[in-house]
Amino acid sequence: MTGHALATFEPRKTPIQARSTVTVEAISEATIQVLLSQGPERLTTTRVAERAGVSVGTLYQYYPNKQSLLFAVLEHHLNNVAEKVEAACRRACHKPLAQMIQEMVEAFVDAKMERADISVALYRIATDVGGPALIKRIGQRTRRATEAMLQTAPDIQSPPGKIAIDIMLAAMMGAIRSLLEKEPSSGEVRKSKEQMVLLCQSYMAAVTANGG
Amino acid sequence: MTGHALATFEPRKTPIQARSTVTVEAISEATIQVLLSQGPERLTTTRVAERAGVSVGTLYQYYPNKQSLLFAVLEHHLNNVAEKVEAACRRACHKPLAQMIQEMVEAFVDAKMERADISVALYRIATDVGGPALIKRIGQRTRRATEAMLQTAPDIQSPPGKIAIDIMLAAMMGAIRSLLEKEPSSGEVRKSKEQMVLLCQSYMAAVTANGG
DNA sequence: TCATTTTATGAAGGATTCTTCAGGTTTGGA
DNA sequence: TCCAAACCTGAAGAATCCTTCATAAAATGA
Numbered sequence: 001m002t003g004h005a006l007a008t009f010e011p012r013k014t015p016i017q018a019r020s021t022v023t024v025e026a027i028s029e030a031t032i033q034v035l036l037s038q039g040p041e042r043l044t045t046t047r048v049a050e051r052a053g054v055s056v057g058t059l060y061q062y063y064p065n066k067q068s069l070l071f072a073v074l075e076h077h078l079n080n081v082a083e084k085v086e087a088a089c090r091r092a093c094h095k096p097l098a099q100m101i102q103e104m105v106e107a108f109v110d111a112k113m114e115r116a117d118i119s120v121a122l123y124r125i126a127t128d129v130g131g132p133a134l135i136k137r138i139g140q141r142t143r144r145a146t147e148a149m150l151q152t153a154p155d156i157q158s159p160p161g162k163i164a165i166d167i168m169l170a171a172m173m174g175a176i177r178s179l180l181e182k183e184p185s186s187g188e189v190r191k192s193k194e195q196m197v198l199l200c201q202s203y204m205a206a207v208t209a210n211g212g
Numbered sequence: 213m214t215g216h217a218l219a220t221f222e223p224r225k226t227p228i229q230a231r232s233t234v235t236v237e238a239i240s241e242a243t244i245q246v247l248l249s250q251g252p253e254r255l256t257t258t259r260v261a262e263r264a265g266v267s268v269g270t271l272y273q274y275y276p277n278k279q280s281l282l283f284a285v286l287e288h289h290l291n292n293v294a295e296k297v298e299a300a301c302r303r304a305c306h307k308p309l310a311q312m313i314q315e316m317v318e319a320f321v322d323a324k325m326e327r328a329d330i331s332v333a334l335y336r337i338a339t340d341v342g343g344p345a346l347i348k349r350i351g352q353r354t355r356r357a358t359e360a361m362l363q364t365a366p367d368i369q370s371p372p373g374k375i376a377i378d379i380m381l382a383a384m385m386g387a388i389r390s391l392l393e394k395e396p397s398s399g400e401v402r403k404s405k406e407q408m409v410l411l412c413q414s415y416m417a418a419v420t421a422n423g424g
Numbered sequence: 425t426c427a428t429t430t431t432a433t434g435a436a437g438g439a440t441t442c443t444t445c446a447g448g449t450t451t452g453g454a
Numbered sequence: 455t456c457c458a459a460a461c462c463t464g465a466a467g468a469a470t471c472c473t474t475c476a477t478a479a480a481a482t483g484a
Contacts, residue, residue: 013430017481020431040252041340044471055433060473127336128253132393167387167407174386175379181344195379195419202414207407229451229460257442267463272443425484432479441470449462454455 009068009130013061024062026052031073035121040128045069071130077118078138084111085142089149097153097208101200104146105172109193112176119180143169156208164207168200175199221280221342225273236274238264243285247333252340257281282337283346289330290350296323297354301361309365309420313412316358317384321405324388331392355381368420376419380412387411 015021030052034043045066049056063069088107092100112119126135146165150156160168179192227233242264246255257278261268275281300319304312324331338347358377362368372380391404 015431017430019480023431039339039341045473046471056473057434057475058432061431064473066472124339127251129251163403163407166390167404167411170387170390171383171408171411172386174384174389175382177386178378178382191375192379195375196383198418199379199383199411199415202418203411206410206414225460227461231450232461235461256440258440268443269445269464270462273461276443278442427484428482430479430481433475433477435475437472437474439470439472442468444467445463445465447463449460451460452458454457 008064009071010064011062011068011072012064015062020062023052023054023058026054027059027062027069028073028076031069032118032121035124036117040124043070067129070125070128071134073118074122074125074131075134077115077122078134081108081111082138082141084108086145089145093149093152094154096155097150097204098201100149100153101204102197104149105197105200106193108142108172109176109179109189109196112180113189116180116183123177123181139169150204153208158208160204160207164203168203171203172196172200220276221283222276223274223280223284224276227274232274235264235266235270238266239271239274239281240285240288243281244330244333247336248329252336255282279341282340283342285330286334286337286343287346289327289334290346293320293323294350294353296320298357301357305361305364306366308367309362309416310413312361312365313416314409316361317409317412318405320354320384321388321391321401321408324392325401328392328395335389335393351381362416365420370420372416372419376415380415383415384408384412 015024027048030048031043034048034051038047045059046056048069049059052059059069063072084107085104088103089100092103095103125131143162143165146169147162150165151159153159175192175196179189182188184192227236239260242260243255246260246263250259255278257271258268260281261271264271271281275284296319297316300315301312304315307315337343355374355377358381359374362377363371365371387404387408391401394400396404
């Protein structure tokens, strides 16, 4: 289980029939939309339910409180991104360093861009209760995956330190966030992605050359 | 002036006597502390006033509403950072590229670290109404300063494009944010700062070498 | 068909919040 | 000393919000 601190975030009831599955998905989607159109300040359980086309009572049958709703949406999104990045890291093992970086960064950007609206919406609640802990946990996952991948690189002198990997990932996330928040065209996305790859490649080349 | 959209954010009254100056500063400081200890959700005008040792009515004599209070604190902090970075960029003109980057990045990190508590607290309200626009405006300032500085570098083949500068600054901000949110020791700050400098140097070297 | 389980409803209680304003206190200068 | 301006107070109105619960509809399967 997820421990006692998260007890109040756990779903209240699991959907069994088909219609309730539809309902919870509608609620999730409505949460994103309300978050984007109204902001976190005006995100209300009633408003979310209204947008989802159900009543408030229905919402409270699946989520014990408002925060658990936000937490669930955040968790789902971050897990999805982490899985894609981990998969990319596994695929890129034993390849040359530059290609490793490229595949990892591109997987990250693509995962975030796949549902750019969700990514942007969630930036607004990422600092709420439970958010930081969750982000930290997911961050460790991607860092471990990246670290394991880099250790299989055939063309590096010395493996990069943990600090270097942290810096690289944090830098990449910052660049992605900046990109997401300007609602870029597909052309801008492509160019920015190239540059992010180059950024990480340059840095990794620098730290793996002499004593990293 | 700042335009009509920001009209409701402008201060209601300017302090004249000494005691009111003390009061508004106490309110600013209390805002940070409440933000850090209680989070944005529980940040209340009453709570801020209480923490500042004044009554709510006093708060509303200087700020027309709650948002203007948050906006003012955010604006003050971002302006301070931007000024420090601009000054560093001016100082570093005509120096070698690597040193330019070093001075700029270090100024940025130092400015954020000077009041790390404020920086962290403000991440929590940066997405509220008015925040994104303000951040965008300040971001342009630092980008222009950086761009102007880089154009005076004596040792580059071709100047970096705007996208490259944007990416570099966004990456640096991401790294700084990640650092700030882990409450680092002074040793960790020093190491991370070194790595950020190296990150930006490597990237700038790469994009200015051949056609950037 | 019918009993049981699952799902949906939405009015209302209880709590919190933003903001105002009428009335007080303090300050600075004439 | 005395007055006007500056400053402070905090109770209370109006609005909003979270959450519950009694009730009802729909689905399942025997």
